[in-house]
Amino acid sequence: MNILVCVKRVPATGGRIVLTADGSDIDTRYLGFTVSPHEECAVEEAVRIVEAHGGTSAVLTLGPAAAEEQLRDAMAIGIDRAILLETDGRDWDPVATAGAIVEAIRVQEAASGPFDLILFGNESADSGGFQVGIRTAAALGRPCVTGVKSLQPGDGRIAARREAPAGGWESFEVPLPAVVSVKEGINLPRYPSIPGRLRAKKKDVERSSPAWRSGGLEKITLRLPKEEVTAAEVIGRGPEAAPAVVDLLARIGVLGR
Amino acid sequence: MSGAVLALVSLAGGVPERASLEALTLARRLATASGAPLEAVIVADGSVAPSAAAALSGAGVTTAVVVDHASLTVDQPDGWAAAVAQVVESRGPAAVVGPGTERGNELLARVAARMDLPMAANCISVEPGDRYRLTRQRWAGSLLEDCWLDAPTRLITVAPNAVPVEAVDGSPAPAIVSFAPTLTDADLAVHVTSREASERGGVSLGDAKVVIGGGRGVGSSEGFADLEELAGLLGGAVGGSRVVTSAGWRPHADQIGQTGLRIAPDIYIACGISGAIQHIVGCKAAKHILAINTDAEAPIMGVADYAVIGDLHTVLPAISAEIRRRGAGRA
Numbered sequence: 001m002n003i004l005v006c007v008k009r010v011p012a013t014g015g016r017i018v019l020t021a022d023g024s025d026i027d028t029r030y031l032g033f034t035v036s037p038h039e040e041c042a043v044e045e046a047v048r049i050v051e052a053h054g055g056t057s058a059v060l061t062l063g064p065a066a067a068e069e070q071l072r073d074a075m076a077i078g079i080d081r082a083i084l085l086e087t088d089g090r091d092w093d094p095v096a097t098a099g100a101i102v103e104a105i106r107v108q109e110a111a112s113g114p115f116d117l118i119l120f121g122n123e124s125a126d127s128g129g130f131q132v133g134i135r136t137a138a139a140l141g142r143p144c145v146t147g148v149k150s151l152q153p154g155d156g157r158i159a160a161r162r163e164a165p166a167g168g169w170e171s172f173e174v175p176l177p178a179v180v181s182v183k184e185g186i187n188l189p190r191y192p193s194i195p196g197r198l199r200a201k202k203k204d205v206e207r208s209s210p211a212w213r214s215g216g217l218e219k220i221t222l223r224l225p226k227e228e229v230t231a232a233e234v235i236g237r238g239p240e241a242a243p244a245v246v247d248l249l250a251r252i253g254v255l256g257r
Numbered sequence: 258m259s260g261a262v263l264a265l266v267s268l269a270g271g272v273p274e275r276a277s278l279e280a281l282t283l284a285r286r287l288a289t290a291s292g293a294p295l296e297a298v299i300v301a302d303g304s305v306a307p308s309a310a311a312a313l314s315g316a317g318v319t320t321a322v323v324v325d326h327a328s329l330t331v332d333q334p335d336g337w338a339a340a341v342a343q344v345v346e347s348r349g350p351a352a353v354v355g356p357g358t359e360r361g362n363e364l365l366a367r368v369a370a371r372m373d374l375p376m377a378a379n380c381i382s383v384e385p386g387d388r389y390r391l392t393r394q395r396w397a398g399s400l401l402e403d404c405w406l407d408a409p410t411r412l413i414t415v416a417p418n419a420v421p422v423e424a425v426d427g428s429p430a431p432a433i434v435s436f437a438p439t440l441t442d443a444d445l446a447v448h449v450t451s452r453e454a455s456e457r458g459g460v461s462l463g464d465a466k467v468v469i470g471g472g473r474g475v476g477s478s479e480g481f482a483d484l485e486e487l488a489g490l491l492g493g494a495v496g497g498s499r500v501v502t503s504a505g506w507r508p509h510a511d512q513i514g515q516t517g518l519r520i521a522p523d524i525y526i527a528c529g530i531s532g533a534i535q536h537i538v539g540c541k542a543a544k545h546i547l548a549i550n551t552d553a554e555a556p557i558m559g560v561a562d563y564a565v566i567g568d569l570h571t572v573l574p575a576i577s578a579e580i581r582r583r584g585a586g587r588a
Contacts, residue, residue, distance in 0.1 A: 036516075134370050145447065168453050237566045254523050
């Protein structure tokens with residue numbers, strides 16, 4: 001089974017987000033970078049499927065030259081090869097992003113055969129558009145299942161399971177080739193080994209530079225929501241606080257009787 | 258082209274779900290601001306859609322479209338995307354506004370992909386114009402983006418828990434219009450093949466009035482026994498931060514936060530949770546937050562209403578004992 005995983009480099013935000021002075025972006029001077037949590041799991045899932053069923057895996061990202069770091073992270077845990085669609089750092093909206101990914105997939109598939117499975121994260125941690133995987137699938141004319149938390153490859157098909165809105169699970173089965181967007185929880189991603197990191201360092205990254213385009217959604221500025229920072233009322237310290245807590249629960253109306 | 262604003266309304270338990278009513282509220286503001294009628298498509302199986310449409314009286318909706326197709330169910334996301342795309346083509350709205358739930362974002366993204374239109378997910382305000390000026394959530398709401406949406410038909414979803422539902426006094430029930438889409442086998446190919454109930458009993462994390470959340474401070478999988486005990490006494494549910502699910506102390510389905518569940522209980526008791534923004538976005542809709550933490554300076558204290566400074570492993574058993582002493586527990 002040949003698998004492509006699409007990821008996005010995002011800042012590893014900690015306790016709070018700080019913006020640049022002009023509000024155009026997150027101030028990342030003191031931040032590390034990662035991929036979205038859903039995508040970490042997509043990478044792990046691709047590695048596991050290839051380990052269990054054979055085949056090859058590739059990772060692709062649209063992002064700045066520095067996104068090579070996230071591609072090498074993916075190769076360090078077992079992805080075979082990497083493709084960087086290098087940008088000048090400007091934001092690409094979801095239509096433009098999916099368009100560039102589709103073009104790259106067509107080039108890749110013409111050269112080395114079809115991807116049986118293309119994996120995405122359900123949504124990116126930063127811009128949260130909830131659509132690049134769906135658009136890619138539609139453009140390629142392939143079935144797409146979103147929000148997936150379990151995958152079982154079969155013969156020419158793949159079974160996928162996701163949580164139902166009211167609890168429980170709903171299952172799908174679609175023919176390959178297919179596109180699946182996954183959510184964190186589908187697996188627990190492994191940490192890269194030192195030999196894995198060394199191997200990844202030596203591998204080539206395939207590069208191209210698609211021209212920036214607009215897809216109809218254009219950022220004006222970023223701002224932090226007005227926070228109601230409240231100082232919590234300290235109702236006690238240690239186990240002696242228990243009566244005050246139970247009084248509070250009674251007042252709120254959540255105590256049994 | 259009618260220039261109407263078309264709202265997508267999904268159901269939960271046979272009635273319009275809250276996130277759809279929130280989206281309908283933003284859609285109505287947009288319709289009012291642009292002097293356009295407000296219409297709705299009921300995203301529901303044919304057996305329940307007409308009664309749900311009738312239930313929209315008081316929402317300011319002039320026309321409710323009920324999709325009539327023998328084999329279309331909500332278990333067919335592409336089928337519904339095809340149906341909504343055809344409704345859009347036939348009625349020519351200026352904008353389509355849906356709920357920013359998992360399923361709402363999925364449906365409108367599938368419509369957008371079919372119609373080759375941009376889509377803005379999880380908006381909280383919309384100003385009409387030649388281009389729409391939107392404010393949308395990034396980072397699950399810990400950051401806002403002002404942006405332009407430039408398209409012949411504007412596709413927008415509304416972030417849940419961000420727009421309070423408003424009703425319109427004296428608005429009549431909408432006229433119900435039936436629409437028969439033409440669907441191909443390919444449209445119906447992706448569909449739910451089976452369903453399973455949740456493997457875990459008790460009150461679900463999403464519905465619980467009381468949620469006890471554990472973080473790094475719980476220390477281990479076994480450490481959750483103190484949280485479970487209190488949850489049992491209060492008829493509540495136990496969840497955790499990403500640290501806890503990534504460590505395997507709790508199943509991922511218990512995660513509260515950006516990549517897990519967003520909860521809105523009467524009270525959220527955050528135990529040993531420092532309060533990373535990715536966690537806060539999942540619990541800030543709680544009516545009350547009580548933090549139990551050894552660190553009085555932890556970021557969670559900035560969003561909590563109440564705090565107990567102390568070790569959760571001594572505080573929680575004391576709370577459980579006090580509830581039992583008063584004979585007030587449920588178990």
